[in-house]
Amino acid sequence: MNDSILSLWHIMAKEQTVGLVKRLFLVDAPIKIFGIYKYPEETYGVAFSFAKDVKINLDSFRNLKELTIQLIQDMTYTSNRLLLIQLSSFENLDVFACLCDNLIEVVRKCHTSSEAVREIINQIEKWKAMFDKKLSDGLTLLEQQGLYGELxxxxxxxxxxxxxxxxxxxxxxxTDKSVRDFQGKEWAVEVKTISVNNSDQITINGERQLDDTLLKMLFLYHLSVESSRLSGQTLNDKVDELRKVLMDDIVAMNLFNFKLIEAGYFDNHRPLYADRCYKIRKENIYRVCKAFPRIKEDELRNGVSNVTYSINVSTCTEYLLSENEHFNCIENL
Structure with a gap:
C-alpha cells in the first residue's frame, strides 16, 4: 500500500507528464482510488471511480474557495464515473494531503461502492467548513487553551x-463538535482547561454536557494552567510530543493529524502559537454522579434548552478521583 497520497503526488510531479494524470492508489477498497496531478498547472487531487448507477449529488459543493469537485466519465473504466477532488491552491497542500489520507482510510473500511460514495460526500461536507473558515484564521486564545487541555x-x-x-x-x-470531549461506549470525559485567575469556576455548555443518563460513568477532567510568553510548554510542543509517540503507527498519525485539522490547528499557523506557553498548576478528575452540581436535560422545563451555567469545583471534593482510580474505572467497564 502507498504510504500516503503526498508520496504518490511527489512521484507524479517529478515525472512532469503534460496534462491530467491519474495513478492508482494501491489499497483494498470497494471503489478504485487514484492520486491525480496536472502538469504544468501543478494541480493536485484525488479521484474515485465507481459504477454509473451509484447516485451522487454535488450541488452543495459548487463555488468552493479552495476545492474543485467534478464528476466525469472514467475513460479507463468506461462503465464508471470518476469523482475528481482537486486543490485550487498549492499553499494548503499539506492540509489537503492529510484530509485525503483520512478520506482514503474511511473509504477503505466501507463494504459497498454506495457506502463508500456516501462517506466521501459526508467527509467533503466537513472539509467545506474547514476550507471556508479556518484556513485563514488561527485559533483564538481560548481555543488554543482548550485544545492544549484535550491533548x-x-x-x-x-x-x-x-x-x-x-x-x-x-x-x-x-474535535467533531460532540457533546463531550472523549466518548467511549459506556463512559465519557469532559475536559475543562481554565486559566489560574479563575481556576475553580467552570462554564458548562448545554444541559447534556454533565448529564450521565445514558452512560455508566461520566468524568470531568479539570486542568488549571498559567500562560505566559516566557516559560512552559507551547501548544506546538504538545502536538510534537504526541506526533513522536504516534510516529511508528502511520494510521494513528494520519488520524491524529486529521483530528488536529478538525480542531482548527494547521501547521502553517504554528508561528501564531510559538510564544504562548502553558504551565500546569492544578489538575483534578471528578466522577460526575449523584448530587454533583449540574443541570440535567430531564430537569428542564418545557421550552428551555441550550443552557449555559457555571459551577465551582472547590465544592466537589467528595467526587475527586486519583488518575489511577479514573483509568481503572474505564478499564473495568
Missing part, C-alpha cells in the same frame, strides 16, 4: 495502553 488528556489516555493508539484517537470526539 494533555489524550496523551494520558494513550500512555495507559487501555486501547490501541488508533482506538484512543477515535475516542477523542471533541
Amino acid at each position: 494533555i488528556y489524550l496523551q494520558k489516555l494513550i500512555a495507559r495502553n487501555l486501547f490501541s493508539k488508533v482506538e484512543s484517537l477515535k475516542l477523542w470526539s471533541g
